[in-house]
Amino acid sequence: MEPDIATQNDSGQDSESGLSLRWSARLSLTTRILVVNVLAIALLAxxxxxxxxxxxxxxxxxxxxxxxxxxxxxxxxxxxxxxxxxxxxxxxxxxxxxxxxxxxxxxxxxxxxxxxxxxxxxxxxxxxxxxxxxxxxxxxxxxxxxxxxxxxxxxxxxxxxxxxxxxxxxxxxxxxxxxxxxxxxxxxxxxxxxxxxxxxxxxxxxxxxxxxxxxxxxxxxxASVLLVILVAATISILLSLFLARTIVRPIRKLAVAAVRVRMGRSDEIAIPRMPGRRDEIGQLSRALSDMSAALRHRIDATEAFAADVSHEIKNPLASLRSALEGLERVDDPDLQKQLLDVANDDVRRIDRLINDISDASRVDAELARAKFEPIDIGKMLEQLLAAREQRTSNLGVHIAFARPAKDVAKVMGDGGRLERVFGNLLDNAVSFSPEGGLVEILATPDGDEIVIHIADQGPGVAPDQREQVFQRFHSDRPDGEAFGKHSGLGLAIAKTIVEGHQGEIRILDRDGGESGACFEIRLPKAL
Structure with a gap:
């Protein structure tokens, strides 16, 4: 069995050599406190x-x-x-x-x-x-x-x-x-x-x-000096034990809780937050508690994601297997062609799912390593819209963009990931907009934030569905669209990227009660 608490990295050396105390490495913190305080008494002696x-x-x-x-x-x-x-x-x-x-x-x-x-x-x-x-x-x-x-x-x-x-x-x-x-x-x-x-x-x-x-x-x-030493030693030892009680015991409690969390014996295990402590140990306990909660959330999300991936891939695989099994029993060329078309669609759907799943699983890790740079949102959206026009990606839908002044709407972020967010939202708005409809984009500063609105003229999103649309594999597509053309991960990826930039994304009603959905993104303004 591996040790309860790992203290070395893979190379066998202390991960923070500057913090190691070689002379007291084998002494507990309680013993060190006692030794230091008794040493002061020894000097008095x-x-x-x-x-x-x-x-x-x-x-x-x-x-x-x-x-x-x-x-x-x-x-x-x-x-x-x-x-x-x-x-x-x-x-x-x-x-x-x-x-x-x-x-x-x-x-x-x-x-x-x-x-x-x-x-x-x-x-x-x-x-x-x-x-x-x-x-x-x-x-x-x-x-x-x-x-x-x-x-x-x-x-x-x-x-x-x-x-x-x-x-x-x-x-x-x-x-x-x-x-x-x-x-x-x-x-x-x-x-x-x-x-x-x-x-x-x-x-x-x-x-x-x-x-x-x-x-x-x-x-x-x-005799007078000995009396002073005796009184000082008694006070010092009591203070040492008090320090050990207020420092060592909470740290030991945190360590035990952290080990239990690592062992994963129960989902209910939590790091004590110690709200009554305002010192460094209190900060440490709350940081560990938050870290534990984040890890638990990440684990739960990974488990749910794995279950969703299994469920989403199972459907096209079942359809593909059924089509391939039908090919063996069908002699009619027209029916064979239909089955082959179904098989090809299922293969493309699986390929699309795998690509989107790969992107979704890499987002968090890539954002953690990304080096944020100042990004002019106005310039980014302008270039994105120009590229969509060249690719004719708007499908007959008009896009109106109120371009902000230069450097007015700047944020700190990863340009490629933020462009992915706006691309996903524009794809979503275009797919739900009617032929000849209008998608409006607005980017304005609001205090310490930059607010981006992307509004379409589609059917909108019911208030009770506005949180669910950001869940992975949620699929609520417009009428007439072929089944399986979207993986249901676009908005989930967009939400992950925005939150990775310390921002917020939500769905609002359009101004004036007009039909459609308005996606609002708030990102911290670059200082």
Whole structure:
């Protein structure tokens, strides 16, 4: 079984290569909508990585601040009374929220603020914290690994607390300046360590502080960003599902209906028109519905046409077969001649039918491919009437034509097909007109249209028959005309051609109540 919906042409390539999306060819429209909207949220999530940089800047500022504070403390201790050092160290440690340690020139620890007073900070045991803290630390590690953050070492107190156990003090002595560094406490909060040598070789001073506020600030901002992302993602997903519902479902419904129409399981299948939608999908549904109706009308017309062709050809074929069978049983030369004449008439009738049927079946296709050009109706009718005069096609009927001024009655169309229309109508008018009768032709502009009237003096057409005469194989010929001289397709072909030019053809009563029929053709005026 062939696929429900064909997506490629005969060459196996996309018919509109410019519209193909190779990267998403296997994704449904719903998935694409979700992916695009979630991608926007993913870009918003980049704020989480920005917060990591924000934390690094805070840490760097805190390191600079620690070096400056330690320099101030060192200068204050060097210029103060040695007897008051313990009190100064305790005060500075309390104000700075840090731990201050002084080391003698030989590296021994001589003063420790934590031994003089209550500790200004305490490291938190991560095992004693709630689960959400573990999740926060895991998120910190994940983001740091994604953005390739420089690894920060873990902080640990030396087993032997002497000056040589601190690399910061060694570096500060070598550079003769304050030096600071950062490491992680057990709960992954920053620990600021700063060291500086005292003036005149009086020893060194070390500052350590647990900057838990940096972690709190960053995590609070991260929680805010995550909340925004969560809300935005929820709204985005809901909007995506709404778009999928309002776009994908109607398209899928149209596709299913189109497949059912193509399968032709029922004549009642119709494409939903979605009159409430004024967007592109509504336009698409109405266009598909109109196309489906036109195709159904074309199919019905083709089926009816085929049935009519079968019926119309069957009659002359039956007559021809009867004549040929009679020839085998008749010996009378005169009767044989009559049968041969009947057979010849039937052959000519079949030939005429086949030619007219061929023309009728090609009209729509040829009009669809025709390139319309500006046509001067007045000039066309004038040339057509001159040709009929030369062929003596008017059979003693006079034709009066009120020739419009040049370029007044111009339409866009196929000249050969329009000439076929007027020729058919003139043949019809002449055949119904009495000997010496008059056929009047008038072509005038009427607003955005060109109106052509062809009126004869025949018996006219009854109002209830005026639509039927344009049906295929309708035959209502004048009295005395030999049977089978017309196929009944002339007016049907004329109507098809006129409608193919976006025009209209109908039958009216003649002005003044005179006897006869008036065919009116309206065609759009050429701009």
């Amino acid at each position: 980049g704020g989480l990585f920005y917060l990591n940089n924000y934390r690094d800047r805070l840490t760097e500022e805190r390191l600079t601040q620690a070096r400056l504070q330690l320099t101030i403390v060192a200068d204050a201790l060097s210029s103060g009374d040695i007897a008051n050092r313990d009190a100064l160290v305790e005060q500075f440690a309390s104000h700075l929220g840090a731990r201050l340690r002084l080391y003698a020139p030989d590296g021994r620890k001589v003063i420790d603020s934590f031994e003089l007073a209550e500790p200004t900070y305490q490291f938190v045991d991560p095992d004693a914290e709630p689960l959400r803290k573990d999740a926060a630390r895991m998120l910190d590690k994940t983001i740091e690994s994604v953005v390739f953050t420089t690894q920060i070492p873990n902080f640990s107190e030396p087993a032997n607390d002497v000056a040589g156990a601190w690399s910061e003090l060694e570096t500060a002595e070598r550079k003769s300046a304050a030096v600071s560094s950062v490491s992680y406490a057990p709960d992954r909060t920053p620990v600021i360590v700063a060291g500086k040598s005292l003036p005149d070789g009086a020893g060194s001073i070390l500052l350590t502080a647990n900057a838990r506020d940096i972690t709190r600030i960053v995590r609070a901002e991260r």
